[in-house]
Amino acid sequence: MSVITFHASAVLHVRDGYTGAVLRPGGFRYLLDGRPYLPVTKYEGYIVLLDLTPGAHTLTIACRGYLDEQVEFTVDEGTLELEVTMKPGRGYRFSQTVTRLTAALTQKGAPVSHHRFWLAYAAGPEIKLAQPKTEAGDTSARLFTKYPDFVSAPAAYLVEDGEESEIILLRALEGETGTFAAPLTRAHARGKRLLPAQTYYTGEDGCFSAVFRAPCQVVLYDNAQGILADMELTDGENRMEAKLK
Numbered sequence: 597m598s599v600i601t602f603h604a605s606a607v608l609h610v611r612d613g614y615t616g617a618v619l620r621p622g623g624f625r626y627l628l629d630g631r632p633y634l635p636v637t638k639y640e641g642y643i644v645l646l647d648l649t650p651g652a653h654t655l656t657i658a659c660r661g662y663l664d665e666q667v668e669f670t671v672d673e674g675t676l677e678l679e680v681t682m683k684p685g686r687g688y689r690f691s692q693t694v695t696r697l698t699a700a701l702t703q704k705g706a707p708v709s710h711h712r713f714w715l716a717y718a719a720g721p722e723i724k725l726a727q728p729k730t731e732a733g734d735t736s737a738r739l740f741t742k743y744p745d746f747v748s749a750p751a752a753y754l755v756e757d758g759e760e761s762e763i764i765l766l767r768a769l770e771g772e773t774g775t776f777a778a779p780l781t782r783a784h785a786r787g788k789r790l791l792p793a794q795t796y797y798t799g800e801d802g803c804f805s806a807v808f809r810a811p812c813q814v815v816l817y818d819n820a821q822g823i824l825a826d827m828e829l830t831d832g833e834n835r836m837e838a839k840l841k
Contacts (some may be wrong), residue, residue, distance in 0.1 A: 605648035606669060606676040609750050610641045610657070613681035613794050614688070614807055616720070616748055619659075627656040643680075661688045666797065668712065677777040679752040679765055681794040684807055695808040695829050699816070699836040700801075707802025708840055713824070714763055715806055716754035716791035718813040721746045723753070723790040726772060730784045739774040739790070750777065753790040754817055760784065761823055763793055791815060 610619045618641035626633045628645070633655070636644040645655070648671045655667045663685040669676055684690070701708045721743035730737045741747055749766045765777035796804045806814075811831055816824040816838045825838040 602646045604644050604646060604675045605671045606645040606678060608643040608645070608655070608667065608678045608680050610643060610680045610682065611748070611751070613683045614690075614809065616792075619682060623659055625658040627658075629653055657682065661685060677750065677765060677767070679750055683794075683796075690807075692809065693831075695811050695831060695834065697806045697808070697814060697827075697829060697834045697836060698803060699805075699838060700803045701798050701816075701824075701838050701840065702802060703840040707798075707800075709798055709800050709802055711798045711802075711840075712795055713798075714752075714754060714793045714817040714819075715796050716756070716793040716815040716817060717808065718789070718791055719808065719810065720748075720792060723747060725755075725784055725786055725788045725790070728786050730780055732782050733779045734776075735779050736773055736775045737780075738772050739769060740772070741769075744769060744771075748792065749774075752793045752795075754793045754815060755780075755782075755784055756789045756791055756815065756823075757782070757784050759822055761817060763817065763819070764790075766790070793817070 612619050620639055620641055621637035621643055626635060636646060650671050652670050657665045659682060662682040665680060665682055667678060667680055669678060701711060721741050723739055723741045726738040726740035747769050749769050752763060752765050755762050755764055760782045762781050767775045767777045798804050811829045813826060813828050815826045818824055821841055825836060827836050
């Protein structure tokens with residue numbers, strides 16, 4: 597008797613980008629590389645992509661009340677772990693007054709359109725590295741937080757460390773030990789903050805918008821150039837500018 601086996605090329609964990617709550621995939625619509633696609637979905641907010649060809653792919657996720665989310669990734673022989681946040685769109689029901697950010701990204705004075713970057717924010721329980729030093733290649737670290745039960749995991753975070761800043765995927769937090777989906781690429785000293793982070797894309801005009809439940813510090817981070825800008829948001833509408841080198 598033959599046995600049919602499947603390989604999980606990528607596993608995506610989906611959250612509401614405004615509340616941080618896990619989103620169960622019912623009602624989602626998918627396009628993989630521009631064509632309709634039906635992934636395996638799990639009740640706990642997971643989307644599993646099976647047996648994809650090696651190379652670059654783009655998954656578009658659409659759901660009523662949210663902006664379409666594009667996830668770009670590259671498949672190899674392993675299994676990718678990705679964190680996806682769905683941003684509020686037309687029809688999203690906010691339960692309270694919100695803090696809004698509109699930002700423009702430019703390069704040499706011209707708008708930078710369709711550019712992917714990270715937006716990290718100092719909200720929720722504070723998380724810091726608790727051991728004297730972490731090294732590049734580490735897959736776990738001691739973390740300090742007063743409210744471990746409220747730490748989101750798996751979730752993406754920015755290790756805020758000046759020119760050594762990097763994005764990590766915190767897979768789990770058990771006791772004081774945090775485990776990462778991939779090894780650290782840089783060394784970090786004790787006390788560096790881990791800020792929740794989400795991916796955003798600029799529009800044709802080089803602008804993007806984000807919504808927060810309360811005023812907080814935000815940090816714009818680019819994978820190639822590092823931290824681009826930071827700002828303390830206030831109640832209501834906020835505007836920000838950042839430049840690529």
